[in-house]
Amino acid sequence: MIAAALLSLILQAGAPAASAPETDGQRAVREHPQTLFNFFRARAFHDMAVAADCLRMAPERTRDLNARFEAARTRFAALIGAGVLDRRGNESAADGRDCSSALLFGYEDKIVLVERNLADGAP
DSSP states (O other): OHHHHHHHHHHHHHSOOOOOOOOHHHHHHHHOHHHHHHHHHHHHHHHHHHHTTHHHHSHHHHHHHHHHHHHHHHHHHHHHOTTTTSOOSOOOOOOSOOOOHHHHHHHHHHHHHHHHHHHTTOO
């Protein structure tokens, strides 16, 4: 009887403490790592297009890409929770780069990846 009580105390002492509840951001990283990676790449290209003033150089294409990016951001934010995709003081500064077709191609490519991830269930 004493051995059983002692064993019970030892097992209780070795039990791990309950961890804090998982945040929306932690869950998003665990459930959708590839989509998060592609989203933040798309956002970097979005920021570069803004800094390069692509709306002035190629207004129609840039507006279309911005609308697609915003639609993907809205869908993804609804999936993973409010606040996960919000900015946290990491705005891109203008780097003097001009808007180019290569920049817009990269921006579109990253948006396509996010759209594809969302269509496939956001891995």
